[in-house]
Amino acid sequence: MILRTRLEDFKNIGYYLGRIMIGLALVMLVPVVLGLAVQETNPALDFIISLEITLLFGLILMKLCYTEKDLNWMQGMIVVSLSWVVAMLLGAIPLYLSGHWKSYLDACFDAMSGFATTGLTLVQDLDHLSLSHNLWRHLIMFMGGQGIVIVALSFFVKGASGAFKMYVGEARDEKILPNVIDTSRFIWLVSVVYLVLGTLALGVVGILNGMQPFSAFFHGACVFMAAFDTGGFAPQSQNILYYHSLAYEIVTMVIMVLGALNFKLHYHIWMGHRKEIWRNIETRAFFITVISTFFLTALGLRLCGTYPEVGVIFRKGFYQLISGHTGTGFMTIYARQFINQWGDLALASVICAMALGGAVCSTTGAIKMLRIGIVFKAMTEDIKRIVMPERAMVVERFHHIKEVFLTDKSARAALMITLAYLGLYGLGALVGTYCGYPFLQSLFESTSAAANVGLSCGITQVGMPALLKLTYIFQMWAGRLEFMSIFALAGFFVAAVKGK
Amino acid sequence: MRLQTPLNVVLGITIEVVYALAIVLAGFFIGFVFSLR
Amino acid sequence: MIKKVQSISFFLVSLCLCVFVSLCCAQPVSSSALINNAKDYDGKLVEYSGEVIGEVMVRGAYAWANVSDRDNALGIWLPNDLIRGLLYAGSYKSRGDTVAITGIFHENCPEHGGDLDIHAQAVRKISPGRVARERINFAKVNQVVILGGLCLLMLILTLFKRK
Numbered sequence: 141m142i143l144r145t146r147l148e149d150f151k152n153i154g155y156y157l158g159r160i161m162i163g164l165a166l167v168m169l170v171p172v173v174l175g176l177a178v179q180e181t182n183p184a185l186d187f188i189i190s191l192e193i194t195l196l197f198g199l200i201l202m203k204l205c206y207t208e209k210d211l212n213w214m215q216g217m218i219v220v221s222l223s224w225v226v227a228m229l230l231g232a233i234p235l236y237l238s239g240h241w242k243s244y245l246d247a248c249f250d251a252m253s254g255f256a257t258t259g260l261t262l263v264q265d266l267d268h269l270s271l272s273h274n275l276w277r278h279l280i281m282f283m284g285g286q287g288i289v290i291v292a293l294s295f296f297v298k299g300a301s302g303a304f305k306m307y308v309g310e311a312r313d314e315k316i317l318p319n320v321i322d323t324s325r326f327i328w329l330v331s332v333v334y335l336v337l338g339t340l341a342l343g344v345v346g347i348l349n350g351m352q353p354f355s356a357f358f359h360g361a362c363v364f365m366a367a368f369d370t371g372g373f374a375p376q377s378q379n380i381l382y383y384h385s386l387a388y389e390i391v392t393m394v395i396m397v398l399g400a401l402n403f404k405l406h407y408h409i410w411m412g413h414r415k416e417i418w419r420n421i422e423t424r425a426f427f428i429t430v431i432s433t434f435f436l437t438a439l440g441l442r443l444c445g446t447y448p449e450v451g452v453i454f455r456k457g458f459y460q461l462i463s464g465h466t467g468t469g470f471m472t473i474y475a476r477q478f479i480n481q482w483g484d485l486a487l488a489s490v491i492c493a494m495a496l497g498g499a500v501c502s503t504t505g506a507i508k509m510l511r512i513g514i515v516f517k518a519m520t521e522d523i524k525r526i527v528m529p530e531r532a533m534v535v536e537r538f539h540h541i542k543e544v545f546l547t548d549k550s551a552r553a554a555l556m557i558t559l560a561y562l563g564l565y566g567l568g569a570l571v572g573t574y575c576g577y578p579f580l581q582s583l584f585e586s587t588s589a590a591a592n593v594g595l596s597c598g599i600t601q602v603g604m605p606a607l608l609k610l611t612y613i614f615q616m617w618a619g620r621l622e623f624m625s626i627f628a629l630a631g632f633f634v635a636a637v638k639g640k
Numbered sequence: 641m642r643l644q645t646p647l648n649v650v651l652g653i654t655i656e657v658v659y660a661l662a663i664v665l666a667g668f669f670i671g672f673v674f675s676l677r
Numbered sequence: 678m679i680k681k682v683q684s685i686s687f688f689l690v691s692l693c694l695c696v697f698v699s700l701c702c703a704q705p706v707s708s709s710a711l712i713n714n715a716k717d718y719d720g721k722l723v724e725y726s727g728e729v730i731g732e733v734m735v736r737g738a739y740a741w742a743n744v745s746d747r748d749n750a751l752g753i754w755l756p757n758d759l760i761r762g763l764l765y766a767g768s769y770k771s772r773g774d775t776v777a778i779t780g781i782f783h784e785n786c787p788e789h790g791g792d793l794d795i796h797a798q799a800v801r802k803i804s805p806g807r808v809a810r811e812r813i814n815f816a817k818v819n820q821v822v823i824l825g826g827l828c829l830l831m832l833i834l835t836l837f838k839r840k
Contacts, residue, residue: 185820267731267750268769376730376750377745398657409652430666438671439674450672456785462663472792473791480716481715
């Protein structure tokens with residue numbers, strides 16, 4: 141029996157949504173300050189307008205829906221799923237006001253792409269975009285990678301139990317520290333420490349590559365945020381190809397892999413349990429899947445005669461592969477080159493890599509390594525059960541921070557989410573095919589959107605049908621939130637209509 | 641939240657970077673193998 | 678009569694020379710054509726024109742300049758003596774120099790890790806760049822003021838009710 145939604149539910153949801161909007165408005169101050177500092181007046185005005193609109197909506201919601209109650213599970217999940225839609229709609233306002241996006245839908249596409257750390261883009265004339273707008277594009281990736289709700293949790297939310305429900309709803313179900321607010325703050329600590337180190341590294345490399353100091357560090361900060369949050373936006377239209385630099389590519393590869401690590405792993409390693417780096421099921425699985433998918437990719441490229449030299453196959457073949465596998469989406473080739481040069485086997489291998497992703501509770505998307513490891517272990521266990529004598533007890537274990545026994549429940553949960561992702565990849569591929577694109581290319585782009593990767597083979601562009609834009613927006617949203625919050629939202633609507 | 645010792649943090653960052661570089665090197669090695677033929 | 682024949686033959690010879698020269702010289706190509714038909718242009722002399730964007734990155738005796746023709750930007754590898762005339766690069770605050778580059782196109786340049794690039798042999802400035810002076814959008818200023826007023830109102834209402 142579905143219980144009908146009550147006014148209390150709407151009030152709770154509205155109130156917390158309002159708080160998150162206030163948080164978002166405060167973050168918009170950053171590009172305002174930059175705009176005023178570098179005398180970009182119109183961009184600063186764009187952000188002030190957006191800030192005011194966001195603040196207004198937030199204040200209205202908080203006033204109308206004022207409540208002192210804490211959130212229950214359903215409400216928490218719905219706050220999360222709706223916050224992402226709201227963040228997209230509000231985050232798109234400054235982008236649209238800049239005039240660099242052909243329509244508000246395109247701006248929403250980029251906003252969702254930013255928050256969901258995807259990286260597919262519909263921006264026009266990126267090379268003439270203001271520094272403030274460019275910073276905003278990367279800042280939303282930084283926020284989205286951490287989790288919009290986590291941003292709010294770190295600073296604004298008082299009640300801890302409601303906070304935990306939202307934390308789980310945002311696909312962060314690994315409790316790192318006993319208190320979820322401390323967990324959020326730790327995630328921020330890791331990100332900020334790496335932000336400083338990464339910006340420094342990229343800035344220095346930039347200067348050695350002939351860039352001016354200010355732009356070297358500005359690009360460094362932006363590229364770091366996109367790399368660590370495995371997003372994939374870059375300040376220029378050529379993406380990472382703009383820099384024409386092996387050193388830049390190597391540094392970004394390292395940052396991408398760091399961003400694909402579980403934050404819980406960062407915690408334990410930083411606490412001194414350094415052996416975890418090679419004992420953990422996720423780091424092992426990731427190493428194996430990167431090697432395997434690159435092996436297939438390299439084979440596919442070789443069969444086509446593409447990239448015969450080692451330096452080229454590394455800087456073009458491996459770079460795109462690691463970018464796809466970590467869910468970043470940085471590119472050092474032009475989108476059409478995937479179609480013109482890579483061949484079907486190499487393309488299919490990259491699709492597999494994108495579909496797998498990085499660790500759970502990292503900034504990556506896709507199925508993720510813990511689930512891949514669990515599914516693999518579950519299959520091993522079943523095979524052993526058949527092969528071994530009937531009376532033998534077969535129990536599989538794996539190491540994830542501590543020794544964990546594989547249970548049917550965890551295997552089932554892993555398989556369900558894996559299937560959901562595969563279904564999502566397929567759905568987008570079908571819509572792409574319906575819109576007239578070849579199947580493999582549609583599957584590539586669909587996987588890129590749903591797994592929040594951002595590699596493009598050329599389908600994502602301004603002339604793309606609106607249906608496909610909306611499909612990818614949905615996929616980016618659903619993929620980032622790992623379905624549960626989306627199902628909760630759908631369930632809420634059903635309850636509102638059918639409940640007793 | 642108890643503060644981790646700075647040494648642990650530095651060593652932790654180092655070992656994570658080493659892991660990332662190991663993956664990068666493995667990629668280079670596979671590329672090298674395929675470029676030989 | 679002889680003069681007429683002479684002038685006609687002079688005209689014909691000049692015409693043939695022009696055709697011959699234009700066939701030898703590079704034909705201007707767009708970035709999309711270069712990227713989509715990279716195999717056909719690989720290793721050939723091409724002419725490509727567009728606006729210099731970002732910044733010119735000097736690396737020893739050579740430099741990288743990324744040149745955009747609005748559809749895409751391509752990387753141009755030039756010796757330092759060719760970058761002397763390049764003063765402006767496109768960004769929010771400036772329009773870059775518009776240049777015509779003549780050089781060898783590479784689909785996967787072996788010297789530069791497989792980058793799609795052009796090794797420039799000649800650079801001709803078509804039009805100089807300039808600083809783009811920003812004109813403040815006063816409609817936006819009005820919006821800021823109106824919305825600011827509304828926000829202040831909401832803030833006061835929120836604080837007032839709480840008391």
